[in-house]
Amino acid sequence: MHKAYDTILQSEVSAVLAAQNGGFEPYRYECACCGEEVYIAAAYSTRREAHFRHRKGNNDVECEKYLGQYGALSIDSRSRRSNRERVEFYFDNRSKTFSLGLRFNADEIQSYEHENVDFEIRTKDSAIPFYSLSINSSHFSPDVPTLIALNNFSFSYYLSNTLSGIKRKYDFIKPGNSTPTFFKLQGNDSDFKAKLVRSTVLFTNIQYFVIFQNHYSTPQDIQLPDEILVNGTVRFESMGYKFLGKTLLIQKKTARSDAILDSWGYQLESAESLTLLWPPAPVNNDVSIITSDEAFVFTSFELQAHGNINVHSTDIFKVNRSISRILVKPKTKIFNKNAEIVIDKAEQPIGNYSLLTTSKSIESKFIVPNDDDSYFLFNSFGVTPLKVGQAVLLTPKSEIRRYNFGYLTRCFYPYQHEELVGEALLEDILMHCKRTEALDLNAFASLKMSNVALRYIDKCKDSINVVAKQRIMEGLI
Numbered sequence: 001m002h003k004a005y006d007t008i009l010q011s012e013v014s015a016v017l018a019a020q021n022g023g024f025e026p027y028r029y030e031c032a033c034c035g036e037e038v039y040i041a042a043a044y045s046t047r048r049e050a051h052f053r054h055r056k057g058n059n060d061v062e063c064e065k066y067l068g069q070y071g072a073l074s075i076d077s078r079s080r081r082s083n084r085e086r087v088e089f090y091f092d093n094r095s096k097t098f099s100l101g102l103r104f105n106a107d108e109i110q111s112y113e114h115e116n117v118d119f120e121i122r123t124k125d126s127a128i129p130f131y132s133l134s135i136n137s138s139h140f141s142p143d144v145p146t147l148i149a150l151n152n153f154s155f156s157y158y159l160s161n162t163l164s165g166i167k168r169k170y171d172f173i174k175p176g177n178s179t180p181t182f183f184k185l186q187g188n189d190s191d192f193k194a195k196l197v198r199s200t201v202l203f204t205n206i207q208y209f210v211i212f213q214n215h216y217s218t219p220q221d222i223q224l225p226d227e228i229l230v231n232g233t234v235r236f237e238s239m240g241y242k243f244l245g246k247t248l249l250i251q252k253k254t255a256r257s258d259a260i261l262d263s264w265g266y267q268l269e270s271a272e273s274l275t276l277l278w279p280p281a282p283v284n285n286d287v288s289i290i291t292s293d294e295a296f297v298f299t300s301f302e303l304q305a306h307g308n309i310n311v312h313s314t315d316i317f318k319v320n321r322s323i324s325r326i327l328v329k330p331k332t333k334i335f336n337k338n339a340e341i342v343i344d345k346a347e348q349p350i351g352n353y354s355l356l357t358t359s360k361s362i363e364s365k366f367i368v369p370n371d372d373d374s375y376f377l378f379n380s381f382g383v384t385p386l387k388v389g390q391a392v393l394l395t396p397k398s399e400i401r402r403y404n405f406g407y408l409t410r411c412f413y414p415y416q417h418e419e420l421v422g423e424a425l426l427e428d429i430l431m432h433c434k435r436t437e438a439l440d441l442n443a444f445a446s447l448k449m450s451n452v453a454l455r456y457i458d459k460c461k462d463s464i465n466v467v468a469k470q471r472i473m474e475g476l477i
Helices: 015-020 106-114 255-263 422-432 451-459 466-474
Strands: 003-006 011-014 037-041 051-054 086-092 097-103 118-122 131-134 146-149 156-161 168-171 181-186 193-196 201-203 207-213 228-238 241-250 267-269 274-278 287-290 294-299 316-318 323-327 332-336 339-345 359-362 365-367 374-379 382-385 391-393 399-404 407-413 436-438 463-465
Touching: 003 015, 011 015, 015 037, 131 146, 255 267, 274 339, 294 332, 294 339, 422 451, 422 466, 436 466, 451 466, 463 466
Parallel strands: 201 267, 287 339, 359 407
Antiparallel strands: 003 011, 037 051, 086 097, 086 193, 097 146, 118 131, 118 156, 156 168, 181 193, 181 207, 207 241, 228 241, 274 294, 294 323, 316 323, 332 339, 365 391, 374 382, 374 399, 399 407, 436 463
């Protein structure tokens, strides 16, 4: 079959594009006819075109001739023929615990709740479930993962629900002291959460957290080549077992890095880049929320409709080689190798807010107080941060600004000297300047003088104050 349903993109995809974008994760693709799992066959063949095939025994006889056409499935995940769980495994570095993230869409939750269906986890196919949870609106929100703490250790878990009874096997920790299991870091701080890498492909310059089971008490450390940078090591216990964990970054692909990864069952490829350029978007439950109908994204790869993005080709507009404008649909998802993002549109929230006002004051000398605010001096030389107790003489064209949690709350300005004019200026001149010269009335003949100036000249006899004369000539008195 040429096309199938992609449970990650939640859209129909072609086998050719799926193979180009490295989509080889278990349980990712489902038959558009019966809903059973299919996989990409002949992905690297030079004789046959890539196509989807059923696993042996899962309806391969009935559906093997189904080719599929675009439109057999819509982008909306409600068109799926089988309502199966979407599962990811996580490691929480803060609590040193493992969990299973389980999500359903709104229709699945409603349908399962109506049928009183329970979700079940087993450590073996024939074992009694060690955990069960009712699938309803109390335990699940649409398309948001519900985290279930794993307290029973197993190298693989069998997941099922009481409606179908079909048990699907999910591999978890790799067995063996020297074989690690890779988790991809989400976030860059020390309290990170990491998601299990379910494929066998790793990427350069991506932070991974690797787990070695039963390595807690081993005295010797794991020897890694220089190309693999170790950013942290931790030993911990969880689910009653001992683990060694390392935060790794594989800087480049070399013969030595390929050799050790191959011995672990992985292969290395160059990482792709993906950045949401506009608009600004808060992230909620791994979903970037925007309020506009379109978004601009930077990608190191070409966006392919129904291949690595779940929108139609008419919704993708290339700005240049690396930047594209896309029309955002509900749960728009881009997924290619290591690069992934989910973008959703929401209405602009209007909540209660406090109106911040900026006050002003005049200072000649300012001493920085010891409080929780930040103070900066602005002048012709630029901006200078101020320290507690620092004394600053405010000069013309300078000011100090106070910030509280990044918000401007107060401005401090220098005293401005009043410009004296008229009678006040004349009195100041006569008080501080005693120089005089002979009075020549002809110098004022062409001037239109104020009453203050006329009265002063009338009082003058044979001499006049030099500065006063100059200010009268300038029209300031």
